[in-house]
Amino acid sequence: MPKRCRSASPTDYGVYPSRASLSAGFVRGMYELQKTGSFCDVVLKGSEESSVGIPCHRSVLTVHSEYFRAAFSQDWKESTQQVYRLRNIDSQTLNELVEFVYTLDIRLNGDNVERILIAAQFLQMVAVVRMSWDYVEKHLHLSNCLLVHALASNYHNPNVCDAALSFIRRYFLEFVEGHDFLQMDTQQLMQVIGSDVLDVASEDLVFQAVMRWWEYDRPGRLAHLHTLLQTVRVPFLSVQCQQDYALALTSTSMAVPQSSAEAVGESPGEETKDTIPRQSYMILCVGGRGKDSQRSVAARVDVFSPSIPAVWRLKKLREEVGNAVVMPDSSSLFMFIAGHVMTVQRNSHYTDLRKEWRRLTSMRIWRYSVAYATLNGGIYAVGGYAQDSASMQPLTSVEVYDPNDDSWSVVASLPARRASLALVACEDRLYAFGGENGARDCRTAFCYDPSTNSWSRLANMPTARSECAACVAPSGLIYVVGDLVEPRHSPGCACVDGKLYVLGGYDANEWNSHSSIEVYDEDADRWALHACRLPQPRYGFGCVVMKMKRD
Known part of the structure; x- marks a missing residue:
């Protein structure tokens, strides 16, 4: 008589692979298949004519990229092509992004983060975009903060825009001494010096910064000088800087006010943003x-x-x-x-x-x-x-x-x-x-x-x-x-x-x-x-x- 199968007791335990270890094994296995070209059904090529093809699996690409999901699922000629060329992404960047698709790991640094971010934005690789912006924000520096602000503005990331401007406000005295300060446009400068939390020891430094920015290109920036001068909190200028302020207003062909309160366009005694000191x-x-x-x-x-x-x-x-x-x-x-x-x-x-x-x-x-x-x-x-x-x-x-x-x-x-x-x-x-x-x-x-x-x-x-x-x-x-x-x-x-x-x-x-x-x-x-x-x-x-x- 055959032996019956013993019912499992609640105290009986077996050791099984965890979900995490199974996932890691799957990722590792897919990476090995990609590297050997096994079961691959598409070859990606970068923008260069001489670029070497990268064998991939359509199904894996579509998991990480909304762009590929749309491209491979539509009734387009490209959806069935064996070779798919991305004419606006270079081979090195494409290789790094494919590496991420198969390993979930990407190595970001100051040299590659911008091109990876731009390419990931195009391919709609949300995870890479998020990691790239996070890296950029954590590595703000006097040498890149203006570039980061421009990049974030172009790609409509208000959080990183604010972070870059906050960085400039915090290190304003050092930033003003550099060449990037002179490259700021009027709107960027307004956003920085118009802030209550601009980190300056005295209002004189704000006025002097405005004048340095204007003197870099007097003819081209004269039309913006009056607008920028209105962000200076005149009541907190030294006597000498108030006199220089009046002369600067004359340069803008505006009438010279009779008092500091009038200089910022307010009635004497009225407490406004311009009559309250910054942080x-x-x-x-x-x-x-x-x-x-x-x-x-x-x-x-x-x-x-x-x-x-x-x-x-x-x-x-x-x-x-x-x-x-x-x-x-x-x-x-x-x-x-x-x-x-x-x-x-x-x-x-x-x-x-x-x-x-x-x-x-x-x-x-x-x-x-x-x-x-x-x-x-x-x-x-x-x-x-x-x-x-x-x-x-x-x-x-x-x-x-x-x-x-x-x-x-x-x-x-x-x-x-x-x-x-x-x-x-x-x-x-x-x-x-x-x-x-x-x-x-x-x-x-x-x-x-x-x-x-x-x-x-x-x-x-x-x-x-x-x-x-x-x-x-x-x-x-x-x-x-x-x-x-x-x-x-x-x-x-x-x-x-x-x-x-x-x-x-x-x-x-x-x-x-x-x-x-x-x-x-x-x-x-x-x-x-x-x-x-x-x-x-x-x-x-x-x-x-x-x-x-x-x-």
């Missing part, structure tokens, strides 16, 4: 102490824009804080907030000024009167007092925060105990100035080199200082500031548009905190009180520069 660098004042040591500003963020000029207040913080730093990548708006004046175990960061804060990993040591600075993607916390220290001796320890994995690590300690010191990053180094050693103010200066994880001592400052601030000026010099036009301890300090700004602070003699702002012109070597004031007096606060738009 610009602004100074954020975060937390700290207020008048008579009150904590009324400890959870407040004020914004000072030197270019408007104006001061306004942002959303209140979730916690009271006493210091802040911002990561160098201003496009991400990553801002780190550390504690309030007496403890820094509360750490938070912002990724967007309209979003909420979140708590980060605490430092290894609770500390206050600590100095912060960013360097090479890390946030350094240097010195300060330990909260539980009975001896009131400053710390020498230094910690660095890594935003990538939300962790703190210890690096080389300061050569001496310091608290209430000034700390600033400059050319891949940290510089620490002054501070107090527990008994008196100090004149010392130290430099930290992360490549060797070591501190070195620099020349002493002429004056002993603590609760001071430091900032790197456009010249590359580091300024350590305290008493200026008004006596200031624990002020904020930042450099914007080539000028040094010192904000707030307090007078140690009268214990009176300030809301005033002072500005230093390095070229004129002159300090002056600024017309703007902070909404409230404050000291011991975080002072950071961020690229923002006024919403």
Whole structure:
């Protein structure tokens, strides 16, 4: 009696090829058939008369190309031809596209991506077109961004058009110096310089760029000059550039306006796009102490824009804080907030000024009167007092925060105990100035080199200082500031548009905190009180520069 077939149990398993491995095997098999010419029913040839034929399978070509699907399915003479010549695609490009059809792999580079993209557009190979545009967008460069914009315009790809224009706006200062800038047409230039997010330090640079573009071909471009000048935001030009602007308008045979507001065609006092600054660098004042040591500003963020000029207040913080730093990548708006004046175990960061804060990993040591600075993607916390220290001796320890994995690590300690010191990053180094050693103010200066994880001592400052601030000026010099036009301890300090700004602070003699702002012109070597004031007096606060738009 024959044995019956045993029913399969739910616990019985067999090993079968996966769908992915079957697909890979099929692709590999078809590629081998194509390479050997087996079962091929059409030969493709490129545009050159001497081009070598490429044996293919019609069915495989139609899977990847709408063009071939239409050509081979219609009742045309070409649909039955054994040899099919593509007169607008060269042999090399055709070989690369056929390679993709049979391997699903294509090697794109700067030399071949344009011709492959154009050929894939013609053959309606959607996958190759998508990969080519993706490659182009990811490899934008000053040398190709204008070409990419033209290519995307010709093939009606608005996303890549916008990406190319955004790239030019972001690197506008470098782009203006090149030859491609002079080749821009009027519409392209309008789209770039008319944008609110054009990355320029001052409006003078926009006006100067327009004039350079015009001077390249004065007769041919004179008719467009007036239109381009209207995109310049005249109220934010320097006095000299406003005079040059008036002369440029004269060149266009237009009447010279009597005021900056009229120069952009608006009524005086009316706030329009032309009377609002572009995306610009602004100074954020975060937390700290207020008048008579009150904590009324400890959870407040004020914004000072030197270019408007104006001061306004942002959303209140979730916690009271006493210091802040911002990561160098201003496009991400990553801002780190550390504690309030007496403890820094509360750490938070912002990724967007309209979003909420979140708590980060605490430092290894609770500390206050600590100095912060960013360097090479890390946030350094240097010195300060330990909260539980009975001896009131400053710390020498230094910690660095890594935003990538939300962790703190210890690096080389300061050569001496310091608290209430000034700390600033400059050319891949940290510089620490002054501070107090527990008994008196100090004149010392130290430099930290992360490549060797070591501190070195620099020349002493002429004056002993603590609760001071430091900032790197456009010249590359580091300024350590305290008493200026008004006596200031624990002020904020930042450099914007080539000028040094010192904000707030307090007078140690009268214990009176300030809301005033002072500005230093390095070229004129002159300090002056600024017309703007902070909404409230404050000291011991975080002072950071961020690229923002006024919403």
